[in-house]
Amino acid sequence: GQQLNQSPQSMFIQEGEDVSMNCTSSSIFNTWLWYKQEPGEGPVLLIALYKAGELTSNGRLTAQFGITRKDSFLNISASIPSDVGIYFCAGHPVTDSWGKFQFGAGTQVVVTP
Amino acid sequence: DTAVSQTPKYLVTQMGNDKSIKCEQNLGHDTMYWYKQDSKKFLKIMFSYNNKELIINETVPNRFSPKSPDKAHLNLHINSLELGDSAVYFCASSHGMETQYFGPGTRLLVL
Numbered sequence: 001g002q003q004l005n006q007s008p009q010s011m012f013i014q015e016g017e018d019v020s021m022n023c024t025s026s027s028i029f030n031t032w033l034w035y036k037q038e039p040g041e042g043p044v045l046l047i048a049l050y051k052a053g054e055l056t057s058n059g060r061l062t063a064q065f066g067i068t069r070k071d072s073f074l075n076i077s078a079s080i081p082s083d084v085g086i087y088f089c090a091g092h093p094v095t096d097s098w099g100k101f102q103f104g105a106g107t108q109v110v111v112t113p
Numbered sequence: 114d115t116a117v118s119q120t121p122k123y124l125v126t127q128m129g130n131d132k133s134i135k136c137e138q139n140l141g142h143d144t145m146y147w148y149k150q151d152s153k154k155f156l157k158i159m160f161s162y163n164n165k166e167l168i169i170n171e172t173v174p175n176r177f178s179p180k181s182p183d184k185a186h187l188n189l190h191i192n193s194l195e196l197g198d199s200a201v202y203f204c205a206s207s208h209g210m211e212t213q214y215f216g217p218g219t220r221l222l223v224l
Binding site: 003031033035037040041042043044045048086088090092097099100101103105106 | 117144146153154155156157158161163168169203207209210211212213214215216217218
């Protein structure tokens with residue numbers, strides 16, 4: 001399966017700092033999803049985006065569906081220690097079959113007090 | 114009241130054995146999936162069922178056979194386990210093509 005380009009691969013930040021990560025592809029997408037995975041758990045949905053240009057917030061998290069429909073970003077503001085985890089983007093290409101999402105390789109976020 | 118549940122959470126077995134992983138969702142979704150997450154955390158789709166019908170079947174060895182007895186259940190049977198099958202297997206469900214919700218994962222270790 002194809003993989004999205006997600007960057008950065010990892011981030012080591014201090015508590016209170018903002019975090020930004022993004023995913024890009026050469027394909028056009030009709031849905032972007034952002035998940036967080038903590039050790040020993042399954043990915044948990046954070047934000048879902050369905051329209052180009054859409055900007056959606058979930059608490060301190062904000063994500064946008066890129067206007068070209070080929071990218072998306074996720075921002076975390078004022079990070080706290082419990083933000084630690086791996087953040088995955090997932091996108092559904094318009095040309096692909098039912099439910100066949102592509103996933104990024106993940107961004108490992110480490111927050112130090 | 115777990116939404117997507119999987120059993121077992123851990124599975125340690127010998128090469129050559131046959132094992133099954135079970136998944137159940139109580140979200141009323143009509144589509145279920147199996148993913149494999151390798152040691153580098155890359156999530157790769159294996160199978161998907163919509164209303165008990167197989168709709169996604171990626172390039173997966175035929176030792177892996179999914180089975181959906183009803184819309185709320187999707188099981189994965191693996192024959193003749195190999196060392197390379199060691200991974201975390203996630204079940205997920207969705208309503209149609211919409212957002213997918215993941216289970217807690219089954220950690221498979223083949224010795």
